[in-house]
Amino acid sequence: MSQIAYREAQDNRLKYLLSYVSDHSPYYQRVFREHGVDIEAVFKIADLSSLPFTTKDDLAAANDDFLCVPKSRIADYVTTSGTLSDPVAFYLTDSDIERLATNEAESFKCAGGSERDIYQLMTTIDRRFMAGLAYWMGARKMGAGMIRVGPGAPYLQWESIQRFSPTVIIAIPSFIPRLIDYALANNIDFQSSSIQSIICIGEPIRNPDFTYNELGKRITSQWNVKLFSTYASTEMGAAFTECGEGKGGHLNPDLLILEVVDEQGKAMEEGGLGEVVVTTLGVEGMPLLRYKTGDLCHVYYSPCACGRTSPRLGPVVGRKQQMIKFKGTTIFPPAIFDVLDMVREVELYQVVVSKNEFGNDEITVLLAMHLHTPAFREMLHSLFKSRLRVTPVFEFITAEELSLRIFRQEKRKPEKLIYI
Incomplete structure (x- = not known):
C-alpha cells in the first residue's frame, strides 16, 4: 500500500473512531466537553493536534470510564505490567481479541514467518498477560503451530525443541544466554537444532543505529540465528515488528495511528527522537486517542528496503519516567543494561534506583556473590567509567537470592530494574 493510500x-478510520468514542466513551465525552472539541472539525490525521493527549495518569485515574461497551460483552480481562505504577485494567471484546490475532499474524509474517513454522512460546500466556494470548492467537490465525512452554525452565525448553522441532522462539532476549549456557553445560548441540530465528520481546537487542547492542551481540556471537526486534504494549494492543532488513519496527496502519513528538508536542522529522504517541484503530472495548506511551524512539518515514511504506520505529532508547540523573549525567536504564551485558561472567543482575537523603538518584547493581573479587570490581568500575562516565554501587548477594528477586512468581517478566 502506498503512503497516500494508507493515510x-x-x-x-479516524473519523469513525471519533464518532464512536463520542457516542460510547464516558471519558472522551467528558474530555471533548471540557476542551470544547468539535469532532466534525477533525477531518484527517493532520488535524489530530487539535485533540488533547491521553496520559498514563488519565488511564489510571479513570480506568473504567474508557470502556465503551457493557461489561457483559467483555471476553478477556488483562492488565498492564505495572512497571512504574499500579497495573491498569484493559477489557477486550471478541472483536478486540480477533484484532490481536490479526496484529500478531501480520507481525509474524513481517518477521519472515509462515504457516510452515512452529513457534515455541517462552513467555507466560496467563497472569493477565495480553501478549501471550496474542502470540497464540496470531499463530493460529496464520496456520502455524505453537508450543506453549512458558518462561524459564531451560530443561523443558530444550526437551521441547528436541521433541517438536520448532523453527522460531518467542522470548525475552536476556533469557537466551541462559538457554545457551544450559545447552553448553549439558552437551546439547544447539547449533544443529531446528531453531532458525528468535522474536525478541520486552527488551531491545539493537542500538539506535540498528547495530546489535551488547545483548544482541552476545546471542548472535554464540548462536547462528536471526533476531527480530518487537515493540508493543497492552495499551496499543498491537506491535511494531522488524522485517528482515532490521531497520526498525513497522507500523501496521490498519491498527494504529502513530505520532512521535517532542516535549512541546511537535511532530519529529525523519530520524528524530521523541515520545511515541498512538491512537488505536479497530478497538471496540477501550480505544485510545493520542495516548502518550512514555517511550522514547527514533522515527523513520522513508520507505523500507523491504517495500513497506508505513513509518518505522527504532529501538526504545528509554522511558521518560525512567530517566535517571546520576552524578551530573542523564542515563536511561538500557544504557546500564548494555554495559552489564558486555560481561560474559554476569549471568544475572538487578539495577536498583533509589533516592539519597538529598533527593538525588542513586544506582546500585546487584550481582551474584561468586563474582565478588577485587579484580572483578575493578574491571566493572573501569568499564562503567569508560562507557557511561559514572560508576554505580555494586552489591553482591547469593545467586539464589538474586534469582528470587529477579524472577518473582507474581511478576510476568524478569525484574531487571526496580525503583525504591
Whole structure:
C-alpha cells in the first residue's frame, strides 16, 4: 500500500473512531466537553493536534470510564505490567481479541514467518498477560503451530525443541544466554537444532543505529540465528515488528495511528527522537486517542528496503519516567543494561534506583556473590567509567537470592530494574 493510500484509509478510520468514542466513551465525552472539541472539525490525521493527549495518569485515574461497551460483552480481562505504577485494567471484546490475532499474524509474517513454522512460546500466556494470548492467537490465525512452554525452565525448553522441532522462539532476549549456557553445560548441540530465528520481546537487542547492542551481540556471537526486534504494549494492543532488513519496527496502519513528538508536542522529522504517541484503530472495548506511551524512539518515514511504506520505529532508547540523573549525567536504564551485558561472567543482575537523603538518584547493581573479587570490581568500575562516565554501587548477594528477586512468581517478566 502506498503512503497516500494508507493515510487516506487512516483518515477514514479516524473519523469513525471519533464518532464512536463520542457516542460510547464516558471519558472522551467528558474530555471533548471540557476542551470544547468539535469532532466534525477533525477531518484527517493532520488535524489530530487539535485533540488533547491521553496520559498514563488519565488511564489510571479513570480506568473504567474508557470502556465503551457493557461489561457483559467483555471476553478477556488483562492488565498492564505495572512497571512504574499500579497495573491498569484493559477489557477486550471478541472483536478486540480477533484484532490481536490479526496484529500478531501480520507481525509474524513481517518477521519472515509462515504457516510452515512452529513457534515455541517462552513467555507466560496467563497472569493477565495480553501478549501471550496474542502470540497464540496470531499463530493460529496464520496456520502455524505453537508450543506453549512458558518462561524459564531451560530443561523443558530444550526437551521441547528436541521433541517438536520448532523453527522460531518467542522470548525475552536476556533469557537466551541462559538457554545457551544450559545447552553448553549439558552437551546439547544447539547449533544443529531446528531453531532458525528468535522474536525478541520486552527488551531491545539493537542500538539506535540498528547495530546489535551488547545483548544482541552476545546471542548472535554464540548462536547462528536471526533476531527480530518487537515493540508493543497492552495499551496499543498491537506491535511494531522488524522485517528482515532490521531497520526498525513497522507500523501496521490498519491498527494504529502513530505520532512521535517532542516535549512541546511537535511532530519529529525523519530520524528524530521523541515520545511515541498512538491512537488505536479497530478497538471496540477501550480505544485510545493520542495516548502518550512514555517511550522514547527514533522515527523513520522513508520507505523500507523491504517495500513497506508505513513509518518505522527504532529501538526504545528509554522511558521518560525512567530517566535517571546520576552524578551530573542523564542515563536511561538500557544504557546500564548494555554495559552489564558486555560481561560474559554476569549471568544475572538487578539495577536498583533509589533516592539519597538529598533527593538525588542513586544506582546500585546487584550481582551474584561468586563474582565478588577485587579484580572483578575493578574491571566493572573501569568499564562503567569508560562507557557511561559514572560508576554505580555494586552489591553482591547469593545467586539464589538474586534469582528470587529477579524472577518473582507474581511478576510476568524478569525484574531487571526496580525503583525504591
